[in-house]
Amino acid sequence: MDALYIAQTGLNAQAEQLDVISNNISNMNTRGYKKAGVEFTAVLQAAGESGQALSGVAVEGVRNDLSQGAMQVTNNQWDIAIQGNGFFQVALENGDYAYVRSTRLSVDEDGYLKTSSGEKLSDYVNVPYGVESVSISPTGEVIGKLDGAETVLLGEIQLHSVMDVSKMSQGQGGLFYVEDGIEVTAATPGDSGMGLVRQGYVEGSNVELTQEMVQLIMAQRGYQLNAKIVQIGDQIMETVNNLRR
Secondary structure, eight states, X not given: OHHHHHHHHHHHHHHHHHHHHHHHHHTTTSTTOOXXXXXXXXXXXXXXXXXEEEEEEEEEEXXXXXXXXXXXXXXXXTEEEEESSOBEEEEOTTSXXXXXXXXXOEEOTTSBEEOTTSOEETTOOBXXXXXXXXXXXXXXXXXXXXXXXXXXXXXXXXXXXXXXXXXXXEOGGGEEEEOTXXXXXXXXXXXXXXXXXXXXXXXXXXXXXXXXXXXXXHHHHHHHHHHXXXXXXXXXXXXXXXXXX
């Protein structure tokens, strides 16, 4: 029965949506997390020699909503976030790059600034021994304070803009990855439409619980309706089989 195939595609699609919504809710307090949403598409498939068209639904993809999350004050000199557009770029061990919106910095064994998940900032800002504190300006200048209140410019942090953010995927540690071939440009914070760097802040997730709960209820009802179609289809086939007896 066509209804069973159609219901099967609906069950699979709604199950994936339930997984995505549940993951959003579980990460609503994760720093820098960006909520995801499922995009559906209609499918049409020929079945058998008759060429009879079977329709249904499939998940076209899962897209991240990269809208700004709430800025939260920590007053910790190592916390940085972006107010506005852009990403911090980090260097991976395999030579590729990843991107992050908010992180807690620290200094690695070589003196370079690294993120909370252990990757160096691609700006390779070095904090030498003897620096007592670090301040980061909204436009990305990293200034170290030495003994006797002397200050020194340690480097500059740039922000990066991704041409097509729909081609970004979200990973562990608040990192985002860009598909090959997607243009990424760097600029000074505050220039070319880039946001500003905020020291002593973190960016919270952009998950809105009430919105996710509404989506969750709708997805559950959609799943139940498709399951009901399967149940009704089974009952119809049982009735047909009984008539044949």
